[in-house]
Amino acid sequence: MKEFGYHRASTVDDAVALLDREPGARVLGGGTNLVDLMKSGVEEPSLLVDVRELPLDLIEPTGNGGLRIGATVANSDLAAHPEVRRRWPALAQALLAGASGQVRNMATVGGNLLQRTRCAYFANPAMPCNKRVPGSGCAARGGEHRNHAVLGWSEHCVATHPSDMAVALTAFDAVVTVATPAGETDIPLSDFYLPVGRTPHRETVLPAAALITAVTLPGLPVAARSRYRKVRERASFAFAIGSVAAAVEIADGQVRDARLAFGAVASRPWRARSAERALIGSPAVPETFAAAADAELSAAKTLPDNGYKVALIRELTVATLSELTRETSR
Structure with a gap:
């Protein structure tokens, strides 16, 4: 591991100023992803800015019925919060599906959003990877890609985003608050x-020297009737090969409102807007759910070994929406 400096930030402004002065600095929250990447040589920060003692660990209601979640809130605390479990149950389920209990106790909300891909070629500095070394190539396209993207990928990268939490937050129109040297700004998730495009190494719109300080969930009545379902290759701690966050409001047998996002199918959490449009105003029956999934997945491009993901997401969407429909009718 490369030698690095360490600084425990005392204020948000202190942290941002350090990030601004030191281009090679990285933010240290729980360290559950960053430290692993440092050990493998993928990340080589010159300075770690520890933000765990900043006053960013609160979960508070907003004036419009939403919830503001501090960036250093532990994943386990967010999953257990009574308002999250009651009003955004898919988010609690996604967090509990995301890791082991030990990891959830350490991992932070801000860090979860910034997880790097678990593509084996990205994690191995001996292999070409455009996300790690721009212009070096994408080894996964001609190599092991069974768990890679089927939506939104380019010839430059076929990796998927690993976060479960971010899929649920995407479905619920969450907003990320970021502190920068120029002041605070809000960015819709x-x-x-x-998009991966030609620059897979640029994963977010975060400006230089930016620090995530909070995530806000808007008041969204439909979210109270929601589910997160995840498929993985083993029952224990494992990343998704496909997942769905869904919320639905049904009245008189018709879908009045719907939110839908897919995980493990693209370089980012995938908001299924075409599927949502197909759902709203249609009968709440499995045939509608299948047609909505097909409308979204018509844009899928598969590689030789990952075509199964299209059928998997289709069936997962139908199963999740059908489950929600049965509960609504009780």
């Missing part, structure tokens, strides 16, 4: 992650 739908705009936070960049």
